[in-house]
Amino acid sequence: MNSYLRRDFFQVEGYTSVFDARLFDFLLEMQSLAGITGSTAEIGVHHGRSFFLLARARRAGEQALAVDVFEDDAIYKDPLGLGRGVRFKQNCRRLGVTLADNEIYAGLSTTLDAAEIERRVGKVRFFSVDGGHRYDDVAYDMRLAAGALHPRGIVVADDFMNPQWPEVSLAIIDWLREKDNPLCPFLSSTSKLYLCDRRDKLFYRAHAKQFLTGGRHLVRDTDLFDDSYLFSRQGMRDRLRYFAKEQIALRLPRRQRGNPTTAPDLSPPAVTVPRRAA
Ligand SMILES: C[S@@+](CC[C@H](N)C(=O)[O-])C[C@H]1O[C@@H](n2cnc3c(N)ncnc32)[C@H](O)[C@@H]1O
Numbered sequence: 200m201n202s203y204l205r206r207d208f209f210q211v212e213g214y215t216s217v218f219d220a221r222l223f224d225f226l227l228e229m230q231s232l233a234g235i236t237g238s239t240a241e242i243g244v245h246h247g248r249s250f251f252l253l254a255r256a257r258r259a260g261e262q263a264l265a266v267d268v269f270e271d272d273a274i275y276k277d278p279l280g281l282g283r284g285v286r287f288k289q290n291c292r293r294l295g296v297t298l299a300d301n302e303i304y305a306g307l308s309t310t311l312d313a314a315e316i317e318r319r320v321g322k323v324r325f326f327s328v329d330g331g332h333r334y335d336d337v338a339y340d341m342r343l344a345a346g347a348l349h350p351r352g353i354v355v356a357d358d359f360m361n362p363q364w365p366e367v368s369l370a371i372i373d374w375l376r377e378k379d380n381p382l383c384p385f386l387s388s389t390s391k392l393y394l395c396d397r398r399d400k401l402f403y404r405a406h407a408k409q410f411l412t413g414g415r416h417l418v419r420d421t422d423l424f425d426d427s428y429l430f431s432r433q434g435m436r437d438r439l440r441y442f443a444k445e446q447i448a449l450r451l452p453r454r455q456r457g458n459p460t461t462a463p464d465l466s467p468p469a470v471t472v473p474r475r476a477a
Contacts, residue, residue: 203255203294209448211290213248214329214357217441218416218433219391220252223327225410226353226393226403227256230324233402237324237349240264240316242308242340243357245275246286247296249327254296262320266304266311266330307331309339313346322349329357337370345382351399354382359392375423384428387421393428404429 204224239253244267254263269284271277277286291298301319304311308330326344330336344354356371358364371392385404386393395403407429411418415434420427
């Protein structure tokens with residue numbers, strides 16, 4: 200496991216689970232081992248939680264494109280009023296992630312096209328789609344990702360089948376059912392759908408299965424019309440372990456995190472029980 204996932208991941212505020220993060224890490228590494236070279240990209244970066252996996256996976260000649268409006272909105276208000284853009288840049292500095300100007304696109308994804316992505320970073324081998332969650336945004340972003348994709352690349356769509364965001368699933372399913380769509384799902388977690396070109400489905404599926412089976416996770420076949428793909432859910436032991444790790448990373452002040460001898464005071468607050476009147 201890479202050092203970002205071991206430690207810093209838990210201190211970058213965001214929405215991607217550690218289970219998906221480990222799948223990202225595994226698939227990115229597997230692509231490199233298989234000689235699949237190209238850039239990485241994400242629509243919907245927030246503070247960079249999942250994007251830093253993509254940026255850190257860059258090998259020589261590869262780039263990572265971050266696409267976001269980088270502003271707070273109705274769903275997210277920065278408690279300190281700094282905003283997503285400032286938070287993202289702070290995290291880049293803290294983690295030592297250097298990005299060239301062409302690797303940051305601050306604007307709506309709908310103002311980008313596949314040719315512009317290619318001009319900035321070339322073909323994309325791993326594309327995470329986690330931006331706008333309304334039907335039109337998702338429909339646009341999936342086509343954009345597919346258009347900029349390396350022939351052997353992966354697109355990962357967030358919040359597939361999340362009941363809180365029904366339009367995400369509708370847009371993805373409508374797009375998948377279009378005739379001549381070369382992409383198909385090979386894997387899903389409880390929140391993300393992983394897609395690749397139909398010709399690579401067995402390749403990615405076999406590797407994902409090998410990775411998942413080693414970790415005591417739930418892995419099942421599921422059907423989407425004529426397409427079957429792997430559904431996976433993180434094992435209970437991992438879930439508890441990472442939940443505890445995340446809570447510690449988010450709650451302990453930095454001073455205490457850096458000094459293991461200073462244990463936090465976890466004793467319950469003193470409670471005074473009022474006496475019943477006689
Ligand atoms: C769910 S968050 C992304 C979470 C992030 N991937 C993580 O791992 O924590 C969604 C992000 O999408 C961005 N966004 C929403 N609509 C967008 C659009 N149309 N174009 C670009 N970015 C958009 C928001 O600014 C927000 O930062």
